[in-house]
Amino acid sequence: MTDVTEPDQPNDPAETKRASQHLLVPGQELAHRFKIVKLLGRGGQASVYQAFDTVLEEECAVKLLAADAPVTAESIEQLRNEVILARQLQHPNIVRVHEFYATDDFVFFTMSLIEGKSLQEVLEQPLSAEQCLGWFKALVSALQSCHENGIIHGDIKPANIVVTDDNEVKIVDFGIGTTTTDAITHHFSEGYTAPEVARSHVPTTAGDRYALGKVLEQLLAAITPKSWQNVTVKRRALQQLAAALQADEPERRPSLATCLATLEPQSPRRFIMPAALLLLIAAVIGFWLWRAAPPAVDATTAPDAPIATLGIYSNEDYVAIAQLVHLTLQTEPDLYSIEPSTIQRLVERLGIQPERAERERSRLAQITEADYLLTLSNKTVGTASQLHALLTVYPGEQVLMSSTYTVSDQTAQQLATQVSSQVKDYLLTAERSSSTTTSTSELALLEQLQAARSQDDPDALYAQLKSIVDADVSGYWKLQARAELAQLDQQFEAAAEILDELLVRYPQRADIAAQRAQVASQLGHLETAREYYQKALALDPQQPYWWFELARLKIIQGETQSALQQELTQALIIFGQRESDEGQGLVLNAFGVGHLRLAQYQQALRYFSQALEYRSAEKYPQDRITTLGNYATVAAILRDFAAADAALKEATTLAKAQDDPLAVAHIENERGLLNEEQGFYQQALVHYKRALDLRLREGSPYVQSQSINNVAFINFLLGDYSLAEVYWRQALQIVTELNETSTLHSIQVSLAHLLGLQGQFRQAEQLLAELFTAADISPEASMAAHIQASRLNFAQSRMAAAAESIDEAIRIADEIGDTRGLTESLLWEAEIAFHLHQTQALENNLERLSKLSESFNREQALTFHWLQEMLRYRLTQNNDFTTLADTVLAQNWSQLLEAKILTEVAFYGDFSSSHPIWQRLDELNNETIYASHLLYLAAQDTPTAQQQLQSRLQRFPDYWRNFELYRVLSSDSAKQHAQEALEQLLDKMNEAQREAYQRFAQL
Template identity: 25%
Template structure:
């Protein structure tokens, strides 16, 4: 660096004479060689200057690392990497790096000086022409191909990193965040580097990248260069992020600039969400851009010639304006037309508003019979227009464009009906995605016949859409105005989610015209929604019968509907798969197939089917919702909450109404509830209740009230929970909603379970199971079987519990459903515990614990931790049990799970009492009592009263649970507190425990029997009881109170004068005490010894000692 006095006082300055935060002024000399002339640009890592190399007498560009970066080892390393990587890439369209230098602490590099400007600066003036964009894109793709050949990924391609020279040639620069695909030391999956606006989906998600990420970035740049905008939209950050993270770009054909077909296909391939669907090689992209330019020149000459000759047909014009189809390769298919049909406006005395809706639906159904076309479901179109409050009587080109954008369609069919009581004239228009009309047709009909003659109208559209007429046109509509009017009214009710109100008017429609197939089909769905299964089957059979001898899409739909209603799920699946195969562009068929697979528990296959829909139609709210729903059910609520349901909400915020938003918010509540985020879940549920109430969505309102009730149960507000459930039950009963009733019976069962009334809970669960079986809901059946199993477990009916739990476990494992498996394993773990099968209990619970942790489900994790602690307590691993209970309580501490905190406080208090830590146990009992004041769980209240010695109150609560186990626990506690009771009472309790099959209680009863026999002087009887008890069942490891049998054994031997046997028993007892006290603090050990000393009335202080 020059320190010549003349240069600092003249026109030169050295770097050290420039403040660290300043731009270098003209005249500054770097490393004694490079004289700064001007600033070219400023980047994230440094400033680029135009400079003169005084040694070689040439103009160069100098990139100087920012001062704060220069002090960073990471920044220096990134700077060095840039030059090393850039030097590997040699190509005319890559800016050549000369050298790297250092001036003091400052790092810089020198490179070719490209005279011109950045693409970013050029785009500020406006979009490029197609020829300019294609030329620029080919230059950049060539540079990327050269980099990729050297296994180098740029990773930060953007307009600011593309330089345009004076001739218009593009040069790629700035490899500052590039990396070698052969090296992994500098970046790994999970790190995000690069400029956010041009990142590929995999970069946004922090996943590993390769050259296809650069191709995605180039696709974005080409789109921006051609249209003046990036292909993303959204008013909120969450909408934009959702699109960024998934790569769900707006189709370039729907942006404001009309682009040729070859360019649209290039853009779509570059911007494919899945890297596997993009160009695998940038060289192929170079070829397609070059061929596209040549093809465009040929096409332009041909089009002009044809226009001059006056032979451009409407179909050819439409094909050019909507989806130009100049082939890039011989095998690439022509893009599918995606069409929406809007309700027609009506004018004149002889028409009515219902005619416009019904005719639109009839036209849409006819068009949908052509497999090459993709029709947006007419019901979805009506819902969107209703939510946007768009009036078909006065719809503008701007509103048509808005609908096209929201529905992501390439064409919109709309029009008007006008006439008098005798004649009706129908005009149809086909508009492109920009709202510009590209085709028009006109027909006249008798006033009563336009809907029946919909196929005739549709035929004129097939030619405009360059599609052949379908081979099949089943008759599904009515020619009777009265029937169509009733049908339209029914449709209005269905749009509001009110199936019950829709039923009578749809019945009127089919009574007026018994041949009205679509009305029969809608009626079958309404009956099914209302829980009238037999009526639904009959209506579906009516629809199917009237399609006998016909073929086509509607016939397959009717077959699938009937099969599903009668519970023939495999037949329904086969039919829907045939429908999808014959009509690959029928997105509603794909959604129905995905939903069916999900309801059958085939969650992976359901996800594949539904994601295929969202890949084609990123605004399909039902598909996103179902993806979220099945993610939750299959044990991945995090994926639902953070991905699928966020997208569903984004779509609903744009195109939906209160009903759709309420449905998604309700599902978000469920997801967050499973994640243990109860406050957030409650907020979602309450918002869903308000929206569904506003929308008049009675069925949805009942579901959200039921979910809210569940949270109220968890927090111990049982009265509020019951009020919510009762309100939901009234709604579902009024609607005749079988599925809703089944769900509510489940919630009622859970409420009674939470209250500790297991007999009533069992009754509710069994009713839910009956309804789910009738509906063929396999997953719900398995979940109900687990609920029934748990109720039987709590009632002490272990054989029944085992049958239902194992049925549920088999289903969940066959369906690879970890969440369902986790819940059932908890039930089985507690069943094994009750039977004294410690090792089996531990295996089940450890598997459940692993699943709960992997799935991020803290409630389940806490429950399993507590169950494992209980096993440890029964086994006599006391330190482990104490730690487990406290771990469970720590997990629940911030989650307001009153019942859970009370449960583990009581269990911990019981263990502390057993240890002799009475004062500490009282603290936990006081906490539990304060929590239980919010709402009475009979089992927990019985437990609390039992530990407090209030045996009458404990007995009352235990009786109200309906559980023989709870009642036996109270009886054992009462007898334990009164050691002078007769041996007959103890013997009776032993028989009760044996009948129940609860081994820990059976052993506890035997200790009391042996003690009472010993105290009564019945030494032989006491010895028999002790020997039988110490002969543990196969697989039973030591029990926590085995030492009591050994103590009694020692005392009996002493009474008989058998000192050898007494000493043997004493040693065994001491070994057992050593085991029990392992890991306990000295204070806990001393407390246990003191408690053990007082267990038998006679003194035994010399026999029990702390280790």
């Protein structure tokens, strides 16, 4: 860079003097070059002026060290450092800094002149979502450029962000910026300083992200509510991002890349029956958990982290003794022993050699976050081989104990008793020790318990737990065995009570908290389960499976974005540090499922592809089958049917080689989806039924309910509504018994939809009432229920209520970032606008939907096309729908959608009697689905059809379309009924609806 000084400049910058204690005046020159124009801003340490560069003949800005600021070598070097840092950055959203000057009178530097206001000023006025999100994206990109160049800003806040006259943002003031190598700062901006920076006085990139989260929070607060409808990024997703960026723990803050990914638009999904798709995704999640979940957490195999954390490593000769020492120490409330098998896996995977060097032990302690390490190895004394126990403390590896034990005349239980006794003497004071001595007979029982676990024999495990309950063992082991027996007997309430008692005695035991979380999950108490996993992870944050389980619970409860950014990211980091292919494959697959749930299909496909790299056919065939099925699901949704087919073929080969009927069932299920996405509903039904048959023979009730739901849904699409209802009620009974609320609520929505279509309004409303009063309803289920409530209200002429319900569905979809639900809601809102002759509202709706059209599936696209044609008809009165009808007739569609569109165009259009639309409508005509049946009769200009229509209308006195349908009839009584229907309809409309419909009625 250029470091410009005057020739007479003193050699020691500390001796620099400034001539004036006053502000500079217009016309005053600095360094015989920069002519002051005016003061732009003034702070405690510096002032900024607009100036004219007489050499380059252009405007610039000058930042001048304040006259009353301490003038030392340190302060001058700080400014010089600021310039050096800022000149490294060339980014459109970072102010350009030029040259540094130190003269006898002044210390300053020059930079580009920015015309505008600080973001702090701008935030005082209402802003649009589109503007704020654009600014935030620019800030993320600018900060990313800083960090990539090894530069930390250190003072991100609205006052240091300028909004230019061109409405762009620029980051300024690197006065306390620093390189990422080393720096200390004593400058803080209240409210924007991360906790760890406030403690250490060391700026970090994570600290910059914390401050960025604060800025995002303020941007969101300034956004006007109505402007959210103009952007595809959802408010709740950004609120969650802002909160995540302000996490107390720096490692839990999302990366800047994650911030940019959150700002990307999300893709919508299918139109027909969103609840059914929710069930499809629930099935994917269920299979993912069924296939890939880690072993059940229990207090003897999960690591913990109370006051003192101990890791035990042994060479291959003393594995049994290490395990027995670990089991003995389980009874100590203030000592936490990490499961030795966990230590052993880390040692093997990471090539650590704890026996050989202090550095290797320190490495192991750092990875496991252990306060102490116990290393068991061989030591030869003379000709005798002895057990050497080395106990060390970290950080700094100080030796606490180095003891040898003769092994030739002692059992493993005896040796373990001696070692554990010494370890307790060193690590626990007399007050903290449980004073419990584990007998060799008790150790023998515990050794047999471990053997039963390793054999994966439920009967042997049950018998061993019973023997421990009946034996003379410590209170801890009795309670633990009782809790596990209760779990095996599925007496989860009893298990919860026992574990609560254990937690009172051992409040710092992370493994017991995790076990309690598992039981809460089995009871369906998801919030309680989350609380206990959070407690367990606060005690022992190095347990990736617990992070995974917490993420699973959050995803089930609709907090998918947060789970992706926080818990799953933590799990992936830890598995990566441990170089665990199995763990990384598990979490990457979970990332895919999370993005699938968010309808972010390209991201889901990418994660499933990455998971397949870890889940090899040789090492993890079952896991690979799971991910291949998930990959096929997304590929089918994205209409890459060849890729989906190839994935399922590979999965089928693996499943047959494994002789795994449940894996085959999963693949058959995916084959069903593949055919369904292509409109091959009969073929889809064949595959779904095969999956159901296999699961009824060998699957759990949960997966059975998923297959039953799939069969119900495909029968619904095929128009066999009675059979669909039978299957859905069967699935409903299963999930009710399982207390599986998310699936229960989805099926209730599906049934309410079907019953409403059949005119069984009271039953449908009863189901929705149960949903709306459920304490544990998820946002997705609430949104779907509001869509169906809108449909029911609309069908019964309650138009104002219908509009309120769909508005609420759209609000929820926006809030949770569910583009799939948003698409469904907007399509239905557009249909309401069409039927009520709200032409401008219909036009606005279609314009918003057009922004989502690239991700429409085939039936969404058809629905959107139909509504576009209806808008054309409203605007031009051109009722030629031949092209649309031919499109519908040429392909396979769900019967519900096909019947709706064909009856609508037949009613409004002018088709010859020989057109094939009439033959197809004869085939589709179904009195059960009354809406399309009534319109079908009205479309036929025959006396018989009119007579039938008049008779049918009497069954539905509150139907919204009665005014239009009675006007088709020629009888005098029909005219009277039409007038009564109109008055009834107008009475239940809001003002905007009433005004539009009255204009139509008067034509």
